Amino acid sequence: MKFVFMMMIYVVMMFDAKAQNFEIEAKKLATDLKSSLMKNLSQKIASEGAVKAIPFCHTNVGPIAKSAADERMSKFEFGRTSHKLRNEKNQAMPWANSYLKDFQGKFKGDIKKDFIIHKLENGKRVYLEPLYVQAQCLTCHGENLNKSVKMELNKFYPNDQATDFKLNEFRGFIWIKEK
Ligand code: HEC
Numbered sequence: 001m002k003f004v005f006m007m008m009i010y011v012v013m014m015f016d017a018k019a020q021n022f023e024i025e026a027k028k029l030a031t032d033l034k035s036s037l038m039k040n041l042s043q044k045i046a047s048e049g050a051v052k053a054i055p056f057c058h059t060n061v062g063p064i065a066k067s068a069a070d071e072r073m074s075k076f077e078f079g080r081t082s083h084k085l086r087n088e089k090n091q092a093m094p095w096a097n098s099y100l101k102d103f104q105g106k107f108k109g110d111i112k113k114d115f116i117i118h119k120l121e122n123g124k125r126v127y128l129e130p131l132y133v134q135a136q137c138l139t140c141h142g143e144n145l146n147k148s149v150k151m152e153l154n155k156f157y158p159n160d161q162a163t164d165f166k167l168n169e170f171r172g173f174i175w176i177k178e179k
Helices: 002-048 050-074 094-103 135-141 147-156
Strands: 076-081 116-119 125-132 170-178
Touching (some): 002 076, 002 116, 002 125, 002 135, 002 170, 050 076, 050 135, 050 147, 094 116, 094 125, 094 170, 135 147
Antiparallel strands (some): 076 170, 116 125, 125 170
């Protein structure tokens, strides 16, 4: 009896450790992805301006993210999504929809959650981290876009919905999913 009880505690502890590991690993990956994307984007904007950074973003977001994720690519899938999309390829998975509804129109601090762990029906977990609009995002996602930025965006994204955001407004999620 005592043995069974000890085993149960052990299983619960292992389960808990596994849950925490995923949280830590996913959070680290999200941070690496964000900083790598931002570093590359800021460098491009600084050297060639926002207009030139748009096609750069269009073709390089995937490869930059993949190289930042390195060997973790074999364990996780990841991406970005939003309630107001620029690239339709970033369309939300069904499991993200209710979270997008909760967060849309909210501002940093309105919802006291830095991240969400969602469990899928097949037992795999997804980590979702809200992204908020920072000053440097406004150039391409804000209310008063420069005319040439607007024209360049229209070229690549004729159905662009990802504008008119305000500072600190919820922009979307970065998500990390167990494979
Ligand atoms: C130089 C212009 C530019 C800047 C600055 C910029 N973005 Fe974007 N953003 C884009 C482009 C272009 C895309 C579409 C990328 C693609 O094709 O996947 C995009 C896509 C996204 C997406 C994916 C969802 C969607 O709408 O397709 C998110 C989330 C996002 N941006 C958030 C941000 C945040 C947060 C910042 C500031 C930290 C930021 N962006 C700064 C141009 C920009």
